[in-house]
Amino acid sequence: MGRPRNTELDAALLDAAEELLLERGFSAITVEAVATRAGTTRPAFYRRFDGIPQLVLSLLLHRFAIDLDRVIDCGNLPADLEAIQRDQVELFANPLVSRSLAGFLDAVQTDADLRAVFVQEFLAPRRYGAGMIIHRAVARGEIPDNPNVEWACDLLTGPLLMRALMPGLSGLDDALIGQSVSSTLHALGYRSP
Amino acid sequence: MGRPRNTELDAALLDAAEELLLERGFSAITVEAVATRAGTTRPAFYRRFDGIPQLVLSLLLHRFAIDLDRVIDCGNLPADLEAIQRDQVELFANPLVSRSLAGFLDAVQTDADLRAVFVQEFLAPRRYGAGMIIHRAVARGEIPDNPNVEWACDLLTGPLLMRALMPGLSGLDDALIGQSVSSTLHALGYRSP
């Protein structure tokens, strides 16, 4: 019951957060600035979000929604992994992600509730997708039984994360796709047919 | 001229920062809290450091000083990489690092001066060490010419960074050493003798 939420405000706050994130980076965002740019006030912000980290998570979930129905399946492991990595490079190369990631992960380490939502809504679906692909490859006989899925994920994502966060490195380019897929295939025991 | 700095205060500030970092995490540290715990005042802090990120960098440089003279050289590439990774796992597993890394990297993205010092004093020496090892392996004929050093570093460090920052994963254990060394050797074209 009660007066319904003004959904335009939700969108305005997310948009404002996106702009400020791109302009100034995570640590420089303030609730005040987000609310002002969205044309509203702090109380309206706090009615919707618990704080900046939760707002950023919301933003990430909206901008990088995952479609669990439209799961990748190219028919063979190399093509599947390449598709995953193409998505991941795009994700980490997106300024929205690269500007917010470090600060957001810092918040995640401190706030257990935030961490739980992040894992469940953002990370788990992506890991589930990768796990599916690998298990399908096992089923097809492309790779041996008992694949180390977690290590495969580390190999796929770790290097991209590094390029996104560590200063003084080359950026994220498509060369990383082939390299990481190749390393991952080897780690999973894939032998080219 | 003038009264010399009280060097005990430098140490006291670093110790205070370390304690607070471990207790509350990067984003919760304040200059006020550090100065108070060190038994001094904010002006004394600002005489020594430009801000919290610079303090944390100082702390990391003190606690994880690198000895460029005592460079790793076990005589063969697998042993050298294993030595590097043993060090790296120890580094990322250290709570001081895992609690401060994300927040610190966020600050690094924003502050160009901080970034320059971090790259020069912390990252470059470590990358230099890895580069040396790989080039020695080329000279020994263990691996082909023109090794992709940056990609090798990505493979060595990326997965560890991921375990340190991303929530919901297994921690950093010694199993990662063998896995990452193996992947890196393969990526460098190493063939076991």
Added chain:
Amino acid sequence: MGRPRNTELDAALLDAAEELLLERGFSAITVEAVATRAGTTRPAFYRRFDGIPQLVLSLLLHRFAIDLDRVIDCGNLPADLEAIQRDQVELFANPLVSRSLAGFLDAVQTDADLRAVFVQEFLAPRRYGAGMIIHRAVARGEIPDNPNVEWACDLLTGPLLMRALMPGLSGLDDALIGQSVSSTLHALGYRSP
């Protein structure tokens, strides 16, 4: 033509206001608290009252209703004045009045509409009563012509008001009745028979 007002809510709001007034004083009352304690909501409050001062005035008018028909008339001036003062001491000694008076008078200074209602509904009838008594005394020949009614009222009410509002004084006790009556009689030129 519409659902009728729930008259129990009117009473519930007045009761809630009385309780809060006695517990916390005028300046600490909020519309929110009154509505909540009355078991209703702010909109219901605002349908009935323009604000806290109007609510308090309503409360005073209800609790200290004046019966213009049952006018004091003891037959002689001293007895009439004593009757008036007995009522007035009771009024000012009532915690409901002493807790709300200062804050309410402050609101009255600011809000002209409120002032008009307060004067007309609360003050005027009481002054009218006092005026009646004095003019009857003139008619009886107890005091000279052209009595200064306003000054008499000041003498009757001023000291009680002072005891009610100023801190650090003795409270309102019955000794004030005799003293104020005596002073007023003298001011009106009364000579004991």
Added chain:
Amino acid sequence: MGRPRNTELDAALLDAAEELLLERGFSAITVEAVATRAGTTRPAFYRRFDGIPQLVLSLLLHRFAIDLDRVIDCGNLPADLEAIQRDQVELFANPLVSRSLAGFLDAVQTDADLRAVFVQEFLAPRRYGAGMIIHRAVARGEIPDNPNVEWACDLLTGPLLMRALMPGLSGLDDALIGQSVSSTLHALGYRSP
């Protein structure tokens, strides 16, 4: 020790409070408005005052400082009382007082600390002065022993308080001086020589 207070800010805050008090009345003053008009910010305000009531008390104490050395002594009771009442009429007629009094007294009822300071710094000296005058009159033989000082003060101040606070009355004029002095003299048992 420490950086000394900027005394101009103290004065600016008091001036701002005075202006706003005269323009809008006690209940409409906010810390925000006072600080803004004084050209500073809320934290600077709270470094000096505990709140609006304390600020107003400070203002009253500054604007109506009492000089205990320059005590009234005209040599006879009627002249002394007249001098007191001349001061008091001036006090209550001052818009600063009449606009702030009701709201301030409301705050005084709620806040025990404020009340203590108000009584000690503002009321007590004035009452002490009145007491002195009356006791001197006893010593001179102008009035009987054991004068009821409190009742005399009620008679002197009560009517003025009433004119200042109650709406719909004549203002404070000099006629009140003679009337109140006359009533007080009578109450004290003074017989004209």
Added chain:
DNA sequence: GTATAACCGAGACGGTACGTCAGGTCTTGAT
């Protein structure tokens, strides 16, 4: 042997932003 310059603690400065409370209003679905 005494300036002088940089430090020390303390605590103020002018500020930004915090997260909250309450204001008075409006909208909804139901009575």
Added chain:
DNA sequence: ATCAAGACCTGACGTACCGTCTCGGTTATAC
């Protein structure tokens, strides 16, 4: 037309820290 519920936007609250400055008072080196 009223009800409760609960949203809306506004404005102010009192607080925490920010980064800086001004003190009165130590130290030491450099004159």
